[in-house]
Amino acid sequence: MEDRELIEELLNDPDLSDFKWIDPRSVSVAQWVRVKCMFSCSDYGLGCCPPNTPSVEECKNFFGEYTSAILIRFSQFADRRNYPSDWSKEMTSKLLELERRVFLLGHERTFLLNQTCCDTCKHCSGNRVDCLDKKNARPSPEAFAVDVYQTVRNAGWEMEVVKENPSHFHRIAILLVE
Numbered sequence: 001m002e003d004r005e006l007i008e009e010l011l012n013d014p015d016l017s018d019f020k021w022i023d024p025r026s027v028s029v030a031q032w033v034r035v036k037c038m039f040s041c042s043d044y045g046l047g048c049c050p051p052n053t054p055s056v057e058e059c060k061n062f063f064g065e066y067t068s069a070i071l072i073r074f075s076q077f078a079d080r081r082n083y084p085s086d087w088s089k090e091m092t093s094k095l096l097e098l099e100r101r102v103f104l105l106g107h108e109r110t111f112l113l114n115q116t117c118c119d120t121c122k123h124c125s126g127n128r129v130d131c132l133d134k135k136n137a138r139p140s141p142e143a144f145a146v147d148v149y150q151t152v153r154n155a156g157w158e159m160e161v162v163k164e165n166p167s168h169f170h171r172i173a174i175l176l177v178e
């Protein structure tokens with residue numbers, strides 16, 4: 001990847017330093033992820049979540065248009081009933097700035113799949129057209145049908161279902177670069 005060193009300098013932040021370059025072809029896209037969005041996720045219908053995202057087939061094609069990606073892992077200890085939303089917003093803001101700076105290096109296709117569902121607004125529009133922050137709203141990998149567990153394992157990291165609460169947990173973002 002051209003500019004790899006320059007991009008890694010942009011990742012020189014303690015919150016962004018846990019990353020791996022991956023081949024986008026190793027991103028696992030699966031129908032079961034979409035089914036879980038539809039039938040077991042309380043965020044279904046938010047403006048950056050299904051059904052406001054491309055079909056599973058289109059998501060597969062999307063990853064096929066890239067030759068480089070960066071998997072970024074975030075770690076936090078938290079209680080599910082008291083999710084650290086301020087921390088999450090801060091990480092999203094850092095990722096958007098990273099995406100912007102990589103784009104400005106000349107990588108016009110750069111696109112961020114955020115570490116969380118978009119939670120910018122108290123009352124989400126529930127669709128793309130009426131989104132209240134179109135410029136900054138980004139989908140999560142899961143909203144693009146990414147099997148995050150398998151994708152992380154394909155990259156040589158471990159990831160298991162978090163069984164206890166409160167607990168240590170990871171969030172995963174993917175920055176596609178071309």
Ligand code: SF4
Pocket residue numbers: 046047048118119120121122123124125126130131132133134137
């Ligand atoms: S920016 Fe607001 S309206 Fe748009 S998807 Fe995010 S939460 Fe919904």
